[in-house]
Amino acid sequence: MSTKIKQPNLVVGPAPATAPTPLTRQEMQRQLVFQVRERLVSDLRSLGSLSDTEMVQRKIAGAFIEVLGESGLVLTRSEREQVLERASAEILGYGPLDPLLHDDTITEIMANGPDQVYIERGGKIELTPHVFDDAAHLMRIIERIVVPLGRRVDEASPMVDARLPDGSRVNAIIPPLSLIGPVLTIRKFSRVPFGVAELISMGTCSDELIEFLQACVRARLNIVVSGGTGSGKTTLLNVLSSFIPDDERIITIEDAAELQLHQEHLVTLEARPANLEGQGQITIRQLVINALRMRPDRIIVGEVRGGEALDMLQAMNTGHDGSLTTAHSNSPRDTVRRLETMVLMAGMDLPLRAIREQVASAINLIVHVQRMRDGSRKVVEVAEVSGMEGEVVLLQDIFLFRETGKGTAVEGRLEATGVRPKFAERVAKAGYELRPEVFGYVRCK
Numbered sequence: 001m002s003t004k005i006k007q008p009n010l011v012v013g014p015a016p017a018t019a020p021t022p023l024t025r026q027e028m029q030r031q032l033v034f035q036v037r038e039r040l041v042s043d044l045r046s047l048g049s050l051s052d053t054e055m056v057q058r059k060i061a062g063a064f065i066e067v068l069g070e071s072g073l074v075l076t077r078s079e080r081e082q083v084l085e086r087a088s089a090e091i092l093g094y095g096p097l098d099p100l101l102h103d104d105t106i107t108e109i110m111a112n113g114p115d116q117v118y119i120e121r122g123g124k125i126e127l128t129p130h131v132f133d134d135a136a137h138l139m140r141i142i143e144r145i146v147v148p149l150g151r152r153v154d155e156a157s158p159m160v161d162a163r164l165p166d167g168s169r170v171n172a173i174i175p176p177l178s179l180i181g182p183v184l185t186i187r188k189f190s191r192v193p194f195g196v197a198e199l200i201s202m203g204t205c206s207d208e209l210i211e212f213l214q215a216c217v218r219a220r221l222n223i224v225v226s227g228g229t230g231s232g233k234t235t236l237l238n239v240l241s242s243f244i245p246d247d248e249r250i251i252t253i254e255d256a257a258e259l260q261l262h263q264e265h266l267v268t269l270e271a272r273p274a275n276l277e278g279q280g281q282i283t284i285r286q287l288v289i290n291a292l293r294m295r296p297d298r299i300i301v302g303e304v305r306g307g308e309a310l311d312m313l314q315a316m317n318t319g320h321d322g323s324l325t326t327a328h329s330n331s332p333r334d335t336v337r338r339l340e341t342m343v344l345m346a347g348m349d350l351p352l353r354a355i356r357e358q359v360a361s362a363i364n365l366i367v368h369v370q371r372m373r374d375g376s377r378k379v380v381e382v383a384e385v386s387g388m389e390g391e392v393v394l395l396q397d398i399f400l401f402r403e404t405g406k407g408t409a410v411e412g413r414l415e416a417t418g419v420r421p422k423f424a425e426r427v428a429k430a431g432y433e434l435r436p437e438v439f440g441y442v443r444c445k
């Protein structure tokens, strides 16, 4: 068998002006991939959808055998596998990005034009050997990401935000805005969010707090997780949601799907921004209203920011209890104030007292998380919304974080205030006894 690589018979692109120079093996593979794709273009177009991946894989393998036979090339077994893999990635996936997307140690992918693909791994940026054939190739991959989402990217709209099916956030910006060709940035979605064990080992929650929160979720209390940006609200909401029993119908509503729940009966909804013409927006608020017609046992709203707060409060007050959400705030007291403001944003012109009554009767518990000066996240306050006194919404602290150290690393613990929440009886009736130890001295590493 000759080891010399023969030229492929098929000529790709414009014919070279001079005699062809021998191709490197890498270029050879690239051409094979290209030819497999070309051969399948019309076939696949007639299919309409690539959802039957097995069938498409078979077609790819068939086309590859044909192309390889016609080219007269001899490839090693591993080269054959590589070409086949790359052809599948081209046709079914995101081309050269596929292996990077599958590598869980990579947190960010940045293509600066077709010839430079950087990644971030462990906080460090590295240049990869992965490249695109040319700018048109990179554009094709960008389009494959954004077109199924009803977005487009072209000279008229050269910037776009999108998301991959796994939740990774994508931004693309192309010429004429970018002077180095299409630029694609992918922030990969972390596949495994923190769970109970991590929250405890990182000192965010104590065992007792988890036991308490689990009982509260199961007993269908309405809970708001509050905190600043990046304080770990969504992460904690995800953990709280995981306590919902399997036999309940859960509807999640988010701006960008971040929650990762494992219950079987789960409907995930995502709001949609307006398109470039300013149309087609679907707000969180519309989704909340729609969710009420979907027979939910639980409604989980990723974050309340505006008028949807009113619809959520109304839902909580009309039998849809056990709802969970997060809100941006500086303390549980501030959370109540912000909820009032958000309700006003619904534009219903309600008197303040009526709004406060809604808040007081809807929300049972506010769990406040904070990003501490040493970077750790801690639950620093857990307050019951215990009712109204005059015009004021009453808050009763059940747990408070008390700092013991003075160093840069935050030391201290979440302590029970000794107050037994009013809802303790309700929780007990639902069959989740809150052990007295939980309200005793609560440890937090």
Ligand SMILES: Nc1ncnc2c1ncn2[C@@H]1O[C@H](COP(=O)(O)OP(=O)(O)O)[C@@H](O)[C@H]1O
Pocket (backbone or CB within 6 Å): 194, 199, 202, 204, 227, 228, 229, 230, 231, 232, 233, 234, 235, 236, 376, 377, 378
């Ligand atoms: N309990 C925690 N301990 C340490 N880091 C955390 C914790 N919770 C979240 N993080 C990290 O903080 C960042 C923001 O978390 P997220 O839950 O999205 O915050 P928020 O919703 O408040 O903006 C993420 O990178 C996440 O990995």
Ligand SMILES: [Mg+2]
Pocket (backbone or CB within 6 Å): 233, 234, 235, 303, 326
């Ligand atoms: Mg969040």
